[in-house]
Amino acid sequence: MNINSLFKKGNFDLQKTKSEKYNNILNSAGHVFAEYGFHKATISQIASQAGVADGTLYLYFKNKDDILLQYLNFKSDSVFSRMRAAVEAGKNAEDKLRRLIRCHLSEFQNDKDMAVIFRSEVRHFRDIETQIKDISKMYLELLSEIIEQGQIEGTMRQDLFAALAKRYILGGVENVISSWVFAGSRYDLESLADPLVDLFLTGIRG
Amino acid sequence: MNINSLFKKGNFDLQKTKSEKYNNILNSAGHVFAEYGFHKATISQIASQAGVADGTLYLYFKNKDDILLQYLNFKSDSVFSRMRAAVEAGKNAEDKLRRLIRCHLSEFQNDKDMAVIFRSEVRHFRDIETQIKDISKMYLELLSEIIEQGQIEGTMRQDLFAALAKRYILGGVENVISSWVFAGSRYDLESLADPLVDLFLTGIRG
DNA sequence: TAAAATCATGAATAGAAATTCATTATTCAA
DNA sequence: TTGAATAATGAATTTCTATTCATGATTTTA
Structure with a gap:
């Protein structure tokens, strides 16, 4: 490869x-x-x-590698353009976050092959991991923008460790998708978007 | 296999x-x-x-598969016993959560091979995924206990979507480890434990 | 110590699967 | 319509590497 x-x-x-x-x-x-x-x-x-x-x-x-590579590129591009559109449609940071997560869950729910492949195969391409348009990377950039906007709007904490917050949002969503795949994709994924965002926003503290 | x-x-x-x-x-x-x-x-x-x-x-x-299988089993067992000990040392739910996350990050920081392997290879063992003592599964059980205790103590919200909260905590930690590996493990991972738990507890809302 | 048992070696084997390419089919242009 | 160009085929080739096993080394036992 x-x-x-x-x-x-x-x-x-x-x-x-x-x-x-x-x-x-x-x-x-x-x-x-x-x-x-x-x-x-x-x-x-x-x-x-x-x-x-x-x-x-x-x-x-x-060759065989090239097939996977092109698959990932194609999917990354199309999913990401829809994610960006979703974010742009939001009026404020919180709304943008909700739309992004909903789009994310919905895209993967509607393409389970992609969900399975992204869940695992991407990792093996360490050599070219930086060459392909990694959806994670783009995703983190989107989240950065949203968090910055939220801080300006005053709806997100000023003292956020943003690098960490981004990771934990992405990780949370990915893990939710992962367990949906593992459970045989029997329940509705997209409907978890709002509860998930609520958790991100307000945490678990009582 | x-x-x-x-x-x-x-x-x-x-x-x-x-x-x-x-x-x-x-x-x-x-x-x-x-x-x-x-x-x-x-x-x-x-x-x-x-x-x-x-x-x-x-x-x-x-055979070759068996090597990976035994590797995973061995690591799962030893890491998990330390995680359980960490949790048991905590006085209350929040303390337990902090200790768990700190232990998790510290264990993976101290064994990067394991961090890399768990990050990816486990996924390929779909057939026997339920047979091996999957660290994720045990981990989620630990989190369940902690959340239940927190709810009893009144330090964690009663209306938590617990299944989701567990996922998002585990996902957050895993993603933080993942990006640490990806970044060449140059910074101190364990020190991210407290900021991460603060995020879990209080969310990002301002 | 010497025979028996155990452990280690690594060249040879076997099987799997990626890739090639001579051949055949199809499409296109005049 | 027909010859040239393009596309498709799939059997044969090549490559790769997991696994075996006859041989040799080492340890144990009596």
Whole structure:
């Protein structure tokens, strides 16, 4: 795995035009990765899931790593743009936080493959972790903005250890998603957004 | 990987007496797993790190999976017994929570290999996730007790969505550890315990 | 001390799966 | 319509590494 994986052979057009087959393979890969994990998933499984021959994957992707990489990039981009839109729609810091968390939970609830894959596989890409648009990183930036605004508005404490507050919000949401996945995604995730934000805001002290 | 991995060949004595070599291999495996990840780590790397021949690993462990499994079991047990002791030393719920978080951060700060491995590899053991003594599960039980006690004492809100509160505390701590690992473990982790608990208790609202 | 039992070795084996590429099918342009 | 260009195929190749096991070293026992 190296950074060159980012650049595929001769399929730039396909990517731009979002070729049917390209997206099909990406989605199929998502299913298979989510079910078996990146390392146990095989090219043959992905190909078969996509209804194409093994060799066909190599017309669209440089190698197996590249498939995961592009999957993560694609999902990061689309989720994050929706998150940013959600935040922008909020009137004040608290409202923005609520919309962000709700969007986050909703996006992952609606794409369980993605939830499973983000929960684990991202970690293995230590080498290129800084190269891909890491959703965590963008997320923390969004949270920074919200917290700063909240402090200006006077609705969030001035003495906040912001770096820590960001981590604990993100961690809380991720852990809630994680346990939803682990529990077989049987309950409604999005409806946990408001209770969760209430906890973030007011803490557990009686 | 299957549940039989739990039972090794003929080395029950070795385990009981904590044979030098057994522990040596386990530690070496920890280093290698932490550096390369379970799947990319090879038996040869572990053997070489431990200063033994490849075949020797199979005298002490059933297979590669078994090495990780025993590593996780060993670490879970030892960390958790210290966590429980920390909690028991607390006088009231809030004190217990502080001690737990401090212990958690301190344990992981003092064993970075473990921190890295728990951060990622545990996820791949979906099949046996319920079999191993998952530190998260035990942790959540500890938190349950603390929250219940806090509610009885009146220092924690009666209307807490406890299942959520537990998740968000664990998530917060894990995410703080995660970013400490990611940042190259350059700062003091344990000293974040009190600020973090303050956040849990009082939230971010101004 | 010497035979037996145990432990360790690492080259050889075996199996799995990623990747390639000669061949075939399809699409496109004139 | 037909030849060229492009896309797809999947069997064969290559690579990689977990695991085995015949051999040798060491320790134990009597």
